[in-house]
Amino acid sequence: MADDPHKATLDALAAKGRLRALTATRGLDFTSNDYLALAESAALRDAAAAALARGVPVGAGGSRLLRGNHPEHEALEEEAAAFFGSETALYFPTGYAANAAIAATLPREGDLIVHDALMHASFRAGLEPGRIAVRTAPHNDVAAMEAIITDWRAGGGTGRVWIAVETLYSMDGDRAPLAELVALAAKHDAMLILDEAHATGVYGDQGRGLGAQYEGAPNIISLHTCGKGLGAAGALICLPRLYRDFIVNRGRSFIYSTAPSPLMAAAVREALKISAGARQERTQLAALVRHAGEGLRKLGLPFSGSQIVPVIVGEDSRAVALAAALQARGYDIRAIRPPTVPEGTARLRIALTLHVTPDDLDALFADLAVEMERT
Secondary structure: OOOOHHHHHHHHHHHOOOOOOOOOOOOEEOOOOOOOOOOOOHHHHHHHHHHHHOOOOOOOOOEOOOOOOOHHHHHHHHHHHHHHOOOEEEEEOOHHHHHHHHHHHOOOOOOEEEEEOOOOHHHHHOOOOOOOEEEEEOOOOHHHHHHHHHHHHHOOOOOOEEEEEEOEOOOOOOEOOHHHHHHHHHHOOOEEEEEOOOOOOOOOHHHOOOOHHHOOOOOEEEEEEOOOOOOOOOEEEEEOHHHHHHHHHHOHHHHOOEOOOHHHHHHHHHHHHHHHOOHHHHHHHHHHHHHHHHHHHHHOOOOOOOOEEEEEEEOHHHHHHHHHHHHHOOEEOOEEOOOOOOOOOEEEEEEOOOOOOHHHHHHHHHHHHHHHHHO
16 A cells, blocks of 8 residues: 555665665675684584484474473583583573563562663663663763762662673674673672673683673673574573573563574584684684774774774765675675664674685775775
């Protein structure tokens, strides 16, 4: 129908240069989160084949609270807790579901959630502002977070404070000031939620993340996604047993979802073992990150300091045109536009993975310089 509101919305998105579409994978990988190139590795394929050979099913057949709780899930959670240094762990089919479950389930009525302005959309999707006080703090501004907490207390807030941040931000590639945040949480008897999605496998001893030294503290909850640096799928919430039990009993996305594939749980178990021994791969990726920094400085562009390299161009249409030009040159690079990023900060998000070499990176930057002059 001509007046269908769905069509009107899509037309409006198209007019702004923000219409999304699925496209085939092509060109050199400068867009995936498969940082250590594990997703297509022989090691994970062999682990999946071995699991199938010993009778691990592909599907769970039901929720974890019904018949879907498989020994592979429990083995993974036990091994993950030991690996990351937490009291317990809980496996979810996606990072989105896990993040939303934390936000929607653990803070109670009368509590306060303070989250960084650039916190993952999945966490914000779980928030219930009508039930819990929710405040957004400017990015990486610990003083502003403390002011929010102080003002809330002064206004009569008596519940528990929950502070939520990403340890490595998915679109800007910068790090959270973890030492300051840990001190802030201790000062205000707050729970600290660390989203390690883009740090797991890449940073920390054995790839345990940027917050590895804080894991296991009674006021720390961390999220480790398994589909990025670990090359598999799903997500692990690492947390004290009390809060694990609470999610199992009150987390709607956990209770009412079919359990993750036991076969994928077996693959994640292998991915943790690979991560523990992947020192050479992390060293190689770190060298690629340093190489990117040198190339960006030659172009006069800022550098995030991590494997996530944003090239902010501002206008949506320019970001789309620049991405298309680079795709035509053989690079798989995508334009990131609002609302995923703030207004006026449309960008190319260049992800560095072990699928590419320093020579590939040099060629990309040479072509990027040409195309930025043209668009």
